[in-house]
Amino acid sequence: MxxxxxxxxxxxxxxxxxxxxxxxxxxEPEVRSGDADxxxxxxxxxxxxxxxxxxxxxxxxxxxxxxxxxxxxDDSPPDPLRGPLPQSEPEARKDDRPTVSESESPLSPFVRLRRLAAPPEEETPGRRKGEEELQKPNLDWEVVKDERARLRVLETRRPQSMKGAPPAEEVTPSLQSPVENKALGRPARAGIGSRAGWGLRMEKTASSMLRAEVLPAGKPSRKGILVSPQRFRPLTALCFLLFLLVMGFACWFVWKHGIPGAWTGLMGYGQWKLSSFPSLWSETEECSNQCRVVLAESLPANLHLKSPNPSIYQAWVDLLAEAHSSVEIAAFYFTLRDSDLHVQDPSSQQGKAVFEALRGLPARGVKLSIAVNSPQLSENDTDDLARHGADVRYVNMKRLTGGVVHTKFWVVDQKHVYIGSANMDWRSLTQVKELGAVIYNCSCLAADLHRIFAIYHLLGEEGASVPASWPGGLTAESSLRHPLKLQLNGTDAEVYLSSSPPALCSKGRTSDLTAILSTIKDAEDFVYIAVMDYEPQCSFCKPKRFWPVIDDALRTAACERGVNVRLLLSCWRHSRPSMFVFLESLSVLSREPLGCPIEVKLFAVPSGGEQPPIPYAHVSHNKYMVTDRLAYIGTSNWSEDYFVNTTGVGLVVSQRDSASAHPPGFTLRQQLEEVFLRDWISAHAKPLSRHRECAKV
Known part of the structure; x- marks a missing residue:
């Protein structure tokens, strides 16, 4: 077989x-027979x-x-963004499959993929199971409106053996899938896998659309994690924010305080201490809209002049009584008691009263700060005040600029100020003719004057020097171009402070000489000047030199613009003979054929026949100027030294004459004009030709 x-x-x-x-x-029978398994x-x-x-x-x-x-x-897996594949056309061509386009996709920039619940397996007649699995992926997509969400399309891998292969596992963590991530030990879900070794990366483009990109096999992105939009790192953001804050504060500090020229000196000043930094965010006190100004005078007893203004002594006593926190005084010298002369003069009682009030300030909790010229003939008063708690700074201006501290002003509680010709001397209250201005409840002006005092305070430190530029914290708050706009005695006014010498003028500060020249140039009708010394030269220079700056301005105003110029100069035993020569050369311009409206007079204060005579007394020590438009009150004599080397301040007030002022129609400018005219027509005003008589008194 x-x-x-x-x-x-x-x-x-x-x-x-x-x-x-x-x-x-x-x-057919085989297809229809049997269960799903x-x-x-x-x-x-x-x-x-x-x-x-x-x-x-x-x-x-x-x-x-x-x-x-x-x-x-096919180079790409079924597109989940277009939904399930159509089931009615299993023989659809590749070119007919939907794709994602940057210009056509209406989707939100952020999407999230999720796996749908597996439906029960069943087979309908005429449909093959393998064909259904290929056309209906078990994925769906949803729009995520939270901007913190990030699109993550997971890389999947086909098992090497297709028989009994488990589902692909994603590499990055997920929020919805129960599948365990082998790399991170966190729940993950299967990605939208395609073929083995291939992944799909989707990222946001500049046009806020989605772009799909197939990653080659064996080349995962970032150690197996697919590329996604970069996360915002909180630590980096915090460091960057801190850097911006530091840079912003540094820029503000340089803009506000500038770059210090003498840092060692600035560190000692209270403005630069740590306790002052809370003021950076505290509200700045606005200037009172109702500042009040009062002229104050000192008239010796033997001057038979009437004045509606209070005395300087009364003004000082009132300021000290009003003090609650601080009193700052800049002065040429301190001799409020007659101990410097070793005599007991009855007229020194007012000076002694002011000294006692100053010495009692620290005990009341009021900080007393003094900046005074050094060296002094007598330091008895300043040493006594220092022992009782006053902060006394001796400023050696001779070493710093070649001049002296000739400034005379007060700042009380940074609300009230005094500026005038009176020194801290008992004679300035009873034996010398003085004039000054007291401004009450004017914090903005007081704060600006405080900045000038701060410069003197800094220069009073040991080893201090004048910096190339002053810090921004001392920048002027008022100037010729940017005056303070406020109300004085109920009338709108523009006010600014000037200072000398230029080396001590901080940023924005108008120099004292510029303030005087601009006031003369601004006059249209008249210019009235009352000063102790007037010399168009450098009086203390060796050799002396000609300095016709102010003199030329007066000649130009009178001879070119027809402004009436009047000068009232002091005549006493310490007057320099050269001053009268310069005054004669100025007054001669009034003769024909020039006929310039210039007039010059001398003011002499009688001694009263004291025996022995009081030294450095019986003189008109005024330093002011008034025009038809402005009022100027200063602390300097008019020669080159006082504007180039010596310290001084000036108060310039522009005020419209108005009937609404209090008292009606009486502004500061008008008050100053009244004082000048009173002295001009008094019996103490002498013609220039009699200068030899008054100089011997």
């Missing part, structure tokens, strides 16, 4: 390729791992084979 061939026996178990027309009845797969064995006894029709096996080849040649 012939032995059967093994290949022939095996072929009985293997289905033969037959035409579907020959055996239609055998295939026993259904025969119609995919080739390479795709589904079918049993060896599954029988496929010839055309159906060819279709399955073509389907497999078609999927392997």
């Amino acid at each position: 012939r032995r059967k061939d093994p290949a022939r026996r095996e072929s009985r178990d293997t289905p033969l390729r037959r035409s579907s027309r020959l055996q239609p009845e055998k295939v 026993k259904q025969v797969s119609r995919e080739p064995p390479s795709l589904k791992g079918s049993r060896s006894n599954d029988i496929l029709q010839p055309r159906e096996s060819i279709k399955a084979h073509r389907k497999q080849v078609h999927l392997s040649e």
Whole structure:
């Protein structure tokens, strides 16, 4: 008997390729019989791992084979962003499949992928299971409106063996999938896997659309984690914010305080201490809208002049009584008691009263700060005040600028100020003719004057020097171009402070000489000047030199613009003979044919026949100027030394004459004009030709 061939026996178990027309009845029953677990797969064995006894029709096996080849040649997996693949067209061509376009996609910039719940497996007639799995991926997408969300498309890997392969695991952590991430130990979900070794990266483009990119096999991004929009790092943001804050504060500090020229000296000043930094965010006190100004005078008893103004002594006593926190005084010298002369003069009682009030300030909790010229002939008063708690600074201006501290002003509680010609001398209250201005409840002006005092205070430190530029914290708050706009005695006014010498003028400060020249140039009708000394030269220079700056301005105003110029100069035993020569050269311009309206007179204070005479007394010590438009009250004599080397301040007030002022129609400018005219027509005013008589008194 012939032995059967093994290949022939095996072929009985293997289905033969037959035409579907020959055996239609055998295939259909197999499809319809059995449950879902026993259904025969119609995919080739390479795709589904079918049993060896599954029988496929010839055309159906060819279709399955073509389907497999078609999927392997595709470069990208089914697009989950367009939803499930259409089930009604299983034979759709590759070119007809939907794609994601930057210009056509209406999706939000951020999407999140999630796996849908697996539906129960069932098979409908006329549909093959393998075809359904290829067209309906178990994924869906949703729009995420939270900007912190990031699109993460996971890289999947096909198992090396297609038989019984587990689902691909994502590499990055997820928020919704129960699949465990092997790399991070966190829950993860399967990605939208395609073929083995291939991943899909989707990122946001500049046009806020999505762009898909296929990653090559074996080249994961960032150690297996697919590229996504870079996260905002809180630590980096915090450091960057801190850097911006530091740079902003540094810029503000340089703008506000400038770059200090003498840092060691500035550190000792209270403005630069740590306790002052809360003022950076505290509200700045606005200037009172109702500042009140009063002229104060000192008239010796032997001057038979009437004045509606209070005395300087009364003004000082009132200021000290009003003091609650601080009193700052800049002075040429301190001799309020007659101890410097070692005599007991009855007229020194007012000076002694002021000294006692000053010495009692620290005990009341009021800080007393003094800046005085050094050296002094007598330091008895300042040393006594220092022992009782006053902060006394001796400023050696001779070493710093070659001049002296000739300034005379007070700042009380940074609300009230006094500026005038009176020194801190008992004679200035009873034996010398003085004039000054007291301004009450004017914090903005007081704060500006405080900055000038701060410069003297700094220069009073040991080893101090004049810096190339003063810090921004001392910048002027008022100037010729930017005066303070306020009300004085109920009338609108513009006020600013000037200072000398220029080396001590901080940023924005108008120099004293510029203030005088601009006041003369601004006059339209008249210029009235009352000063002790007037010399168009450098009086203390060796050798002396000609300095016609102010003199030329007066000649120009009188001879070119027709402004009436009047000068009232002091004449006493310490007057320099050269001053009268300069005054004669100025007054001669009034003669024909020039006829310039210039007049000069001398004011002499009688001694009263005291024996022995009081030294440095009986003189008109005034230093002011008034025009038809402005009022100027200063502390300097009019020669080059006082504007180039010596310290001084000036108060310039522009005020419209108005009937609404209090008292009605009486502004500061008008008050000053009244004082000048009173002295001009008094019996103490002498013609210039009699200068030899008054100089011997």
